[in-house]
Amino acid sequence: MIWLALVSWGWSPAFAGSCGEMEAQIANVFRELARDQPGEAEKGLELIEASHPDCSQTLLARARIEAAKGQSSQAEDLFARYTNLEPGDARGYAYYAAFLIGQREYQRADAMSVVAMEKNSNDAAALAVRGHILDMKGQSDEGMTLLQKACELDPENGEAQFQLGAIYKRAKRPADAVKHFEKATAVNPSDARAWDYLALSLETVGELDRVEKSYLQGLEVNAPGPHFDAFLDYNYGRFLTKRNQVTEAKIHLDRAVDLVPQMRATWYERAKLNLRLKNYQQARSDAEKAAAIADQAGVIIDLQVYVLLEQVYRRLGETELAQKYANLARETQVPIRGDHR
Amino acid sequence: MKSALHWLFAVILTVNLAVGQSIRFENQTKRSGVTFVLDNGTTDDKPIIDSVLGGVALLDYDNDGYLDIFFTNGARIPGLAKDSARFSNRLYRNNHDGTFTDVTDRAGVRGEGYSMGAAAADFDNDGWTDIYVTGVNRNILYRNNHDATFTDVTERADVSGVSGGKKLWSVSAAWIDYDNDGRLDLFVVNYLDWSFENSRVCGPPGKRLSCPPSLYQGQPSILYHNNGDGTFTDVSSAVGISAHIGKGMGVAIADYNDDGWTDIFVANDNERNFLFKNRGGRAFDEVGVETSVAYTEDGVPVSSMGVDFRDWANDGKPGLFVTALGGETFPLFRNEGNGFFSMETYKAGIGFTSFKMSGWGAGIYDFDNDGYKDLFSSNSHVSENADLDPQQQYRQSNAVFQNLRNGNFRDVSEQSGPDMQVRTAHRGCAFGDLNNDGKIDVVVSAIGSPGELLYNRSPGNNHWILIQAVGTKSNRDGIGTRIKLTSESGLTQYNHVTTAGSYASSSDKRVHFGLGSDSRIKEIELRWPTGKLQVLRNVKADQVLKVTEE
Numbered sequence: 001m002i003w004l005a006l007v008s009w010g011w012s013p014a015f016a017g018s019c020g021e022m023e024a025q026i027a028n029v030f031r032e033l034a035r036d037q038p039g040e041a042e043k044g045l046e047l048i049e050a051s052h053p054d055c056s057q058t059l060l061a062r063a064r065i066e067a068a069k070g071q072s073s074q075a076e077d078l079f080a081r082y083t084n085l086e087p088g089d090a091r092g093y094a095y096y097a098a099f100l101i102g103q104r105e106y107q108r109a110d111a112m113s114v115v116a117m118e119k120n121s122n123d124a125a126a127l128a129v130r131g132h133i134l135d136m137k138g139q140s141d142e143g144m145t146l147l148q149k150a151c152e153l154d155p156e157n158g159e160a161q162f163q164l165g166a167i168y169k170r171a172k173r174p175a176d177a178v179k180h181f182e183k184a185t186a187v188n189p190s191d192a193r194a195w196d197y198l199a200l201s202l203e204t205v206g207e208l209d210r211v212e213k214s215y216l217q218g219l220e221v222n223a224p225g226p227h228f229d230a231f232l233d234y235n236y237g238r239f240l241t242k243r244n245q246v247t248e249a250k251i252h253l254d255r256a257v258d259l260v261p262q263m264r265a266t267w268y269e270r271a272k273l274n275l276r277l278k279n280y281q282q283a284r285s286d287a288e289k290a291a292a293i294a295d296q297a298g299v300i301i302d303l304q305v306y307v308l309l310e311q312v313y314r315r316l317g318e319t320e321l322a323q324k325y326a327n328l329a330r331e332t333q334v335p336i337r338g339d340h341r
Numbered sequence: 342m343k344s345a346l347h348w349l350f351a352v353i354l355t356v357n358l359a360v361g362q363s364i365r366f367e368n369q370t371k372r373s374g375v376t377f378v379l380d381n382g383t384t385d386d387k388p389i390i391d392s393v394l395g396g397v398a399l400l401d402y403d404n405d406g407y408l409d410i411f412f413t414n415g416a417r418i419p420g421l422a423k424d425s426a427r428f429s430n431r432l433y434r435n436n437h438d439g440t441f442t443d444v445t446d447r448a449g450v451r452g453e454g455y456s457m458g459a460a461a462a463d464f465d466n467d468g469w470t471d472i473y474v475t476g477v478n479r480n481i482l483y484r485n486n487h488d489a490t491f492t493d494v495t496e497r498a499d500v501s502g503v504s505g506g507k508k509l510w511s512v513s514a515a516w517i518d519y520d521n522d523g524r525l526d527l528f529v530v531n532y533l534d535w536s537f538e539n540s541r542v543c544g545p546p547g548k549r550l551s552c553p554p555s556l557y558q559g560q561p562s563i564l565y566h567n568n569g570d571g572t573f574t575d576v577s578s579a580v581g582i583s584a585h586i587g588k589g590m591g592v593a594i595a596d597y598n599d600d601g602w603t604d605i606f607v608a609n610d611n612e613r614n615f616l617f618k619n620r621g622g623r624a625f626d627e628v629g630v631e632t633s634v635a636y637t638e639d640g641v642p643v644s645s646m647g648v649d650f651r652d653w654a655n656d657g658k659p660g661l662f663v664t665a666l667g668g669e670t671f672p673l674f675r676n677e678g679n680g681f682f683s684m685e686t687y688k689a690g691i692g693f694t695s696f697k698m699s700g701w702g703a704g705i706y707d708f709d710n711d712g713y714k715d716l717f718s719s720n721s722h723v724s725e726n727a728d729l730d731p732q733q734q735y736r737q738s739n740a741v742f743q744n745l746r747n748g749n750f751r752d753v754s755e756q757s758g759p760d761m762q763v764r765t766a767h768r769g770c771a772f773g774d775l776n777n778d779g780k781i782d783v784v785v786s787a788i789g790s791p792g793e794l795l796y797n798r799s800p801g802n803n804h805w806i807l808i809q810a811v812g813t814k815s816n817r818d819g820i821g822t823r824i825k826l827t828s829e830s831g832l833t834q835y836n837h838v839t840t841a842g843s844y845a846s847s848s849d850k851r852v853h854f855g856l857g858s859d860s861r862i863k864e865i866e867l868r869w870p871t872g873k874l875q876v877l878r879n880v881k882a883d884q885v886l887k888v889t890e891e
Contacts, residue, residue, distance in 0.1 A: 172668075173732050204668075206697055242687040272638065276683075304640030311633055314681070326630045334612060334642050336555040 019055035022048050029061045034158050036190040036227055038068035056085050060092055067099045068226065075099055090120035097129045098159070101136075102226060109133060124154035132163045140167050151180070158187035162194050169197060174204035185217070192222035192229040200235060211239060230259045234266055241273055249273055257286075264293040268300045271308055275315070283312045303332040364708045364715060364741050364753055366783065366795040368760035374440045377431045377792045379768065381415040382455075383725065386542045387549040388418060389535055389557070390477050392723045393512065393590070395701070395768025395786040396458025396845030399775070400470045402448070403489050406885070407435040408773045408849055410784055412792055413456040413474060419537055421455045421478045430456055430474065434489075435775065449490050454479025458769060458845025462516035464525045464567060466817040473527060475502070475511035475845065480529070484571075500565050500573050502529055504583070509560045510535055513592045515841030517603050518816045519580075520622030521870045524567035525816045528582075528841075530589035530607055531560035550724040554610045554644075559588040562607060562615075580624045581617075588612045591703070593650035593842040595659035596823060597632075597676055601872055603821045606634065608645035608663055634661060634674050638684040643669040647703035647769070647844030652676075652835040653714045654748065657825070659837070664700025664718050664844065667733070671695035671703075671718060675748075691716065691742050694752040698740055699723065701844040702770030706781045710803035710855030712832045713744035719767040719785045719844070736764040739785065739795075758798070765790045773849025779805035779883060781853055804856035804882035807849075810838045813890040814871045818850050821870040828859035828882075856882050 019026065025048050032041035042065050049058050063078030079096040086092055093116035100109035113133045116126035131146030147164040150157055165180030181198035184191055195218025202211045215236040222232050237252035253270040260266050271286030291305045306329040313322035381391040398411040410433045416423045423429055430452035433441035445451055455477040464471050469485035480502035483491035495501050502511045509531035516525045535557050544550035561583040565573035577583035591608035598604070602619035609615065613635035617625040629635035636642055643665040652659045658676035665671055670692050674682040686692045695718070702719035709715065720737035727733040741757050742750035754761055766788035775782045780797035787793065806826075810819025822838040834854055840847045856862065862880040869875065869890050880886065 175732065203693075204696075206693060208693060242692055244688055301641075303636075307630070307636050307640035310630060311681075314631065322631070329630050329635070329640075330613070336553075 019052055019057050022052050022055055022057075026055075026057050026061060030064075031156070033061075033064050033068060034156065035188045036068070036225060038065050041065050041068070056082065059085065060089075060095065063099070064095055067102065072103060076103075088119060090116045090123035090126040092116075093119060094123060094125035094129045097133070098125075101129070101132070106133075106136065110137070122153065124150045124157050124160065127153065128157050128160035128163065131160070135163065135167055140170070143167060144171075151183075155183065156187050158184045158191060158194070161187065162191065162197070165194070165197060165201070169201055174201040177201040178205060178207075185214075188227070189217070190221045190223075190225075191227040192218045192232055193227050194218075195221070196229045196232045196235055199239070203239065208243075215239065231256070233259060234269060237273075238269055241269075241276075246273065246277060250277070262293065263299070264290045264295040264305070265299045267293065268305060268308065271312070275308070275312055280312060280316050284316060287312050301335060303329060303334065306332060363756055363800060364743055365756075365758040365798045365800065366741075366761050367758060367798045368763070369439060369794045369796050370791050372439060373794050374436075374442065375410065375433050375792055375794060376443070377412045377414075377433070377786075378427075378790060379412070379414060379786045379788050379792070380427050381788050382418045382428065384418050385547070385549060386540075387544075387551055387725060388537070388540050389533070389552050389554075390455060390510075391415070391418065392551040392725070392788075393532070393768075394455070394457050394845075395788065396456075396475070396513070396847070397769050397771040397784050397786050397792070398459035398461045398472060398840075398847035399771040399773035399784060399849050400461035400472065400840075400847065402432070402461075402470050402472075402485060402491075403434065404469060405435070405437070407437050407777065408775050409433060409435050410441065410771075410792075410794075411450070411459055411461070411472060412786055413459050413476075413769075413845070414452070416455040418455075423452055423454070430459075439776065444489065447489065449492070450483055452476075452479075452481060457510075457512045458514065459847050460514035460516055460527070460840060461847040462525050462820060462840050462850065463817045464516065464527070465571060466524065466812075468817060470818075470850075473500070473514050473516075475514050475529065477510050477535075478508055480508075480511050494571065498571060498573050499575070500527055500529075502531070502563065504531075504561070504563055504575065504577070509563070511563075512590050513841075513845045515592045515594050515605065515839075516818070516820055517594045517605065517839075517841070518821050518870050519564070519603060519605075519619055519625075520566070521602065521815075521821070521872075522567075522569075522622075523812070523814055523816055523871070524569050525818065525820060526567045527565040527573060528592060528594075528605055529563040529565070530592045531562055532588055532590060532610070533557040534560055544726065548726050548729050550726050550729075554588045554612075557588075559586045559609070559612060561586050562589055562592075581627070582625055585615055585617075585627050587615055589615075590646045591648040591663070591842075591844050593648045593661070594821075594839050595650040595837060596821070597650070597659055598680065599658070599678075601868075601870075603870070606648055606650050606661060608648040609642065610646065611642055611644045613642045614645055614663070632680060632682050633684070634682045637670075637672055638686070643672065645672070647701050647718070647842075649703045649705040649842040650839075651705040651714060651837070651842075653705045653716070653744065655713065655832070655834050657833075657835045659835075660705075662703050662705050662716050664703045664720075667697055667699045667722065669696070671698070671700055673716070673750075685748070688748070690745075690749040690751060694740070694742075698737060700740070701768045702783075702785065702846060703843055704770070704772045704783070704848070706772050706853065707744075707855035708741065708781055708797055709743065709799045709801065710780065710805045710857065711744075711746070712828065712834060712855050712857045712859075713746045715744045716742040716750060717770070717772070717783060719770040719783075721766040721768065721787070725766070725788075734764070736766055738762050738764050739767055739770075739783075760793070760795065763793075767793075769844040769846040771843060771846040771848045774807060774851070774853065777807075777885060779807065779853075781849075803858065804860050806854050806856065806862065806880070806882055807851040807885040808854070808865070808867075809851045809885060809887045810867060810869075811887060811889040812869065814873070815869045815890055819867075819869065819888075819890065820850070823868045824852055825864075825866040825868075826854050827863045827865075828854075828856045829861045829863060830857070830859050831863075832857065832859070851885065
């Protein structure tokens with residue numbers, strides 16, 4: 001157990017010398033960061049900085065705090081200083097890589113995560129960020145292996161729990177996904193993304209009461225920050241529609257359109273709801289907007305938009321337009337599912 | 342306060358009792374003498390044919406007033422021959438006491454080839470029910486000889502399922518008088534362009550899974566026009582059917598737009614569904630997209646398998662209930678009556694529960710005789726090795742959704758008896774009243790397991806009527822006749838005569854109505870395919886009523 005604890009905190013003799021008995025306090029700072037509480041983390045860190053100005057880990061903590069506060073250039077500078085100061089510490093590169101992912105500097109993050117693993121392939125933070133990057137690169141099986149190991153070594157790594165849950169969710173293993181999203185939300189109740197994904201996975205396994213609660217908890221904490229979830233209202237709105245709570249659904253889908261107007265999915269979903277509510281003109285407007293937005297990710301494919309437009313125009317008595325989209329729907333190849341079933 | 346609580350309790354109790362507190366089924370196979378086991382002859386490679394067989398027919402082949410059971414069966418792979426008794430199709434005669442006798446050999450209906458489904462009706466208007474069997478490599482039309490035997494008349498009738506010189510893979514079939522000429526025509530639903538030469542394998546060796554239909558080209562359906570002399574003519578091209586290539590599995594018929602001409606719905610597997618709108622008996626327009634039944638409300642197709650096409654909303658407009666794979670939900674379409682359908686799967690309360698089910702057979706029947714039709718699905722995943730994925734379940738229990746009389750349904754499967762909890766590889770199922778007690782029973786076929794004779798044991802004394810239409814100018818079975826029934830309390834219901842529906846199966850031709858507490862029926866209107874309206878008044882409940890076309 002002691003070994004595990006040391007590994008998980010990336011213990012090295014250099015830190016012991018400079019940070020002394022501050023390890024526990026620094027762990028608290030990191031814990032606050034994992035809970036999206038940079039203010040609390042900063043308070044703790046200031047005490048450590050005052051008493052142990054030579055403790056190098058404060059630099060890493062400070063870098064992460066600045067990153068969490070959105071102070072990118074300061075954070076980058078601090079990460080660079082830390083990795084120069086402690087070149088043998090895998091965690092420095094791992095958190096640096098995680099920061100770079102947040103900055104959408106994926107190539108640098110990729111390279112940095114490789115260095116982190118070279119320094120210590122048993123470091124939970126290194127495993128987590130490398131696993132995440134491999135998953136982003138389409139190497140989900142390899143990513144899953146690393147993330148599983150990261151979660152074993154450090155169950156309190158909320159990000160690793162979330163990323164592993166996301167892989168399971170995509171792999172249509174919702175029950176496994178639920179376990180990891182539950183852990184992610186337990187570690188960081190402020191992670192709105194994790195609540196959203198937890199709700200989606202719970203719906204798949206049929207735990208509908210918990211779905212509702214998860215969405216509501218997610219909405220309560222969904223604030224600007226690293227774990228803000230612009231699709232929480234979208235997903236909750238869809239769920240409410242399925243539950244026939246159409247008035248409430250409309251509120252959330254309206255908000256989803258406001259939050260993510262550049263996404264076809266939000267307009268599409270609101271158009272469907274308007275069609276159901278017999279608000280045909282609004283359905284038309286939303287559906288046409290959806291049609292005008294390309295969806296490279298394939299969340300809402302063209303066929304879906306054609307079918308929707310056909311239905312809206314048909315009900316508006318726009319026969320020619322309806323027929324145009326009926327024909328387009330018929331001509332459009334249906335999506336191919338999996339290589340088996 | 343105390344009296345208020347009592348009142349509340351009384352209200353809750355009343356509501357529970359009123360909304361058909363329970364639908365219950367008991368599997369009576371063991372005591373029935375029915376020993377049929379659906380044998381798909383599977384091999385290690387799991388060719389796609391081995392997962393989609395299993396149609397059942399309920400018909401009264403000997404005119405004794407009781408339904409008999411016909412099970413279709415597989416064949417040896419790769420020969421596709423019924424070279425062993427274990428592959429025989431089976432006909433069981435109803436002994437009227439809950440037992441059945443295997444009369445397959447005497448009746449001469451063992452079959453040939455790899456069979457899929459069955460459709461039963463009196464195609465030659467002689468008063469005796471005939472059987473059409475669909476299959477991968479052989480379709481068979483059996484004419485009833487009136488002496489408990491059948492004759493294979495496929496060749497003479499020219500209904501072999503061959504099109505363009507090639508035998509198509511037929512799954513389901515429907516008897517329909519599409520041109521209202523008084524003779525039943527035959528609609529045959531074909532699935533995939535599969536053969537051993539182009540057969541694909543999916544999944545690793547030893548863990549093969551059923552390949553998806555996307556790996557094969559689809560096939561058109563066939564419509565055979567009945568010439569009235571024992572022969573049929575393939576009119577698929579002439580009436581606009583063959584132009585539509587689908588991956589058809591299920592078929593059901595109804596006059597969805599109330600124009601007097603019966604329309605056809607084809608459930609396609611992971612392709613858009615077809616709704617063939619009958620244009621005055623001369624041709625068909627495929628209007629699935631235009632009527633919003635081609636896709637789900639999400640604008641994508643699902644793996645549609647079974648289907649029933651009846652008025653589940655008691656509004657005189659037949660709607661659709663379609664079974665599909667897990668993760669897709671079972672589409673439930675309401676017929677709006679204005680040329681549109683709306684998908685109400687979630688709205689009606691079957692979305693979240695059917696999401697976890699993979700369904701084959703489908704039925705819209707009033708199982709608790711309360712005057713509101715319920716839903717039934719026979720369930721199982723497609724792939725025998727699906728369990729290798731811990732999130733999947735190959736063997737599944739059947740499901741029944743009770744109509745709550747307000748447009749919503751409730752999944753009451755868990756309360757419908759221990760035999761409804763049995764998980765197995767269910768496939769097709771047929772609906773009918775096996776013991777003439779006025780309650781609709783279900784016979785389900787299951788791969789590798791005995792067929793299930795699910796007798797309806799729902800408690801209560803709700804009244805009922807079974808109407809057997811006998812056409813004189815219309816086809817003898819009265820298929821296509823629309824019936825409007827208004828019972829004593831004023832509740833009006835609608836249904837129509839058909840044997841088509843479910844998955845690859847054929848159900849009781851008698852039309853069932855549950856009547857709740859009404860022991861008399863004010864009025865029954867029968868609109869025959871000829872267009873003639875026949876009205877019966879003040880009819881007593883709890884009988885099998887034979888109505889002959891005037």
